[in-house]
Amino acid sequence: MVRALSARLLRRYRSHHSAPTSTLAHAPHPWARGFGLVVVVLFGAWLGLLVVGDVRAPVGPVDTTMTLRPSFDGGTKINVSPLGALELDSHVAPIRLDVDVDQLDAERASALVNHPERISGLQEQITGDVVDGTLDLAVRSCVAVVAGATALGLAVYRRPRRALAAGGLALALLTASGITAYATWNPKSVLEPKFSGLLSSAPSVVGDARNIVAEFDVYQQELARLVTNVTKLYDATSTLPAYQPSPTTMRVLHVSDIHLNPASWHIIGSLVEQYDIDAIIDSGDTMDHGSAAENVFLDPIPDLGAPYIWVRGNHDSAATQAYMSRLKNVHVLDHGDAVTVADGLRVAGIGDPQFTPDRSVAPQGDAGERVAGVQLAAALRDQKAAGTPVDIAVAHNPVAAAETDGEVPLALAGHTHERRTEVMKRGTRLMVEGSTGGGGLRAVEKDDPQKIRASLLYLDRDTRRLQAWDEITLGGLGLSTAEVSRRLPDENSPDARPAEPSAPPSR
Structure with a gap:
């Protein structure tokens, strides 16, 4: 009897203690x-x-x-x-x-x-x-x-x-x-919108750079302007106002490294029409081999609708330069020569000292580019001493353009097929453009062609100083869509202290 009672108590003890143990073993971790x-x-x-x-x-x-x-x-x-989309880094x-x-x-x-x-x-x-x-x-x-x-x-x-x-x-x-x-x-995000969509819609959606800088008093005003521009795009009636660039803003289109891509002329012509471009600056490598047979490729330039300023690249021959100089409305710059276009904008430039398709000549490398840049910088100093200072310096290679630091507010270059911008040590802003030809006709050999790039520079019509710029990017060999990103120099941001007023430079 005692043994039976002990067995019953043991079973009851196990029933009370084994179940919780099993439950704990299978319970998930907190x-x-x-x-x-x-x-x-x-x-x-x-x-x-x-x-x-x-x-x-x-x-x-x-x-x-x-x-x-x-x-x-x-x-x-x-x-x-x-039409597309606007992206704002609002928060x-x-x-x-x-x-x-x-x-x-x-x-x-x-x-x-x-x-x-x-x-x-x-x-x-x-x-x-x-x-x-x-x-x-x-x-x-x-x-x-x-x-x-x-x-x-x-x-x-x-x-x-x-x-x-x-x-x-x-x-x-x-x-x-x-x-x-x-x-x-961040209400300032409306100052640097990124637009993706139809190329012809970009000017009206992004708006005019000078107005954006001047009207940044309250965010509500920018919001109203943005919606007003969207209203214009839909053209509810024919009497709705069209896009009108500010008369106080000069618009310069920077292109480079076209490399015989015929589609580039259609793109440039569209940008000239849509943005009412005052001048086009081409920083070279328009050709691929610089042969005389390629010269016919340049014939559409006089019909682009704006003065065309050009410097020789390392793929452009002396024959290319001679042919360009005979085209109407084209200004060929070399040896630091300067030209005045668009009601007072002065641009000086120098051709690339190297012609790399000529395999019989040993390449000079960066050393030769620096010599050319020094020559351009000397010409800029001479222009300033003569009372006709230059607003923009142009060279094909960024190495040459960098030598103009401190001699001019803005320097343009190409060559690398990569877009970048920097303010150099002595205050000159260097802007390097990508390939407006998407790397040229050779791009079709690749599975993923280079993007087509150009930049629209907004300059103050009185001081000729850079107010803002739009970075325009098209998908490789895709001509119907574009991305337009607005950029502002630090000195023109709404938080920047206003500069002391000064008289415009003498011309």
């Missing part, structure tokens, strides 16, 4: 449970935003759809289908604001055209519309995020308490993201 909850919250929040997290809101004369999207970089993207947070311009409301647009006095109040109207739309979006997004995370948590865990925890965590994450976006909000 870190694993936390990670799983975070995954559920993020996925549920994303689903919520995807399903119901957008707002249709009128902004001035256009109807828009505003949406919050998960993102690693944040920012704002304004889609103007089918740094794990959420991005997408604004889709759905359509132009013909009635509201016509009201602006028929009653021009209403345009003066457009910025207040747009500001109010954006604030209302943003608040509505914030509330709807909170509901969508919490509902999505809670619903998914309930489906996964089947416990109301865990589901509510998922919803609470989702709300906390969205609140933290909103605070981060507010803390990092």
Whole structure:
């Protein structure tokens, strides 16, 4: 009897102690449970935003759809289908604001055209519309995020308490993201937009550089101008104003390294027309071998619609230069010679001292380029001493152009097929352009052709100083789409101290 009682007690002891041990052995680690909850919250929040997290809101004369999207970089993207999109580095947070311009409301647009006095109040109207739309979006997004995370948590865990925890965590994450976006909000991002879309739409969307610098008083004004430009693009009526560059801004197109790509002339002609270019500067390597047979390739230049300033590259021969000098509206620069175009812009340049297709001559390398650069710098000093200072110096090779540091405000070059810009030690800004020919006809031999690049320089018409520039990039051999990125010199940023007024240089 005692033995039977002992066996019963032993079984009861094991039943009370073995089950919890088994449960503990299979219980997940707290870190694993936390990670799983975070995954559920993020996925549920994303689903919520995807399903119901957008707002249709009128902004001035256009109807828009505003949406919050998960993102690693944040920012704002304004889609103007089918013309393209503007990307702004407006904030740094794990959420991005997408604004889709759905359509132009013909009635509201016509009201602006028929009653021009209403345009003066457009910025207040747009500001109010954006604030209302943003608040509505914030509330709807909170509901969508919490509902999505809670619903998914309930489906996964089947416990109301865990589901509510998922919803609470989702709300906390969205609140933290909103605070981060507010803390990092950068209204200056509208000064350097990146446009992707149809090339002909870029000027109207990005706007005029001089106006952007001058009108940066409040963000609302820039927002109003941006929406006004979008309105122009849709052309609701033929009486809507077209893009008009500021008369105080001079526009210079910098191209380089065309390398016999015939498509380059169509691209340059389009840019001249769309941006109302005052002058074109070509920093060389227009040819590939410099042969006389290639000269016919240059014949479209006189019809591009703007003065064409050219310096010889290492792929351009003396015969190429002689042919260029006979073309109408073309200014060939060499030996530091200077020319005045576009109502006072003075440009000096020097040809590349090397002609690399000629294998019978040993290349001089950087040493020869520096000698040419020194010669150009000496010519710049002579021009300054004569009372006719030069505004822009041009050489094909950046090594030569770098020798002009301190002698001229701006120096242009090419050769490397890579775009870059820097302010050198003595204050001269050196701008090196990529290949406007996408590496030339040889690019078709590669699976991934080089991109086609050009830059539009905005200069003050009185001082001839650089105000801003647009970096224009086309996909290799793709001529219908482009990226346009606005850049501002540090001295022209809204935070820069204004320079002391000075009289324009004598000419």
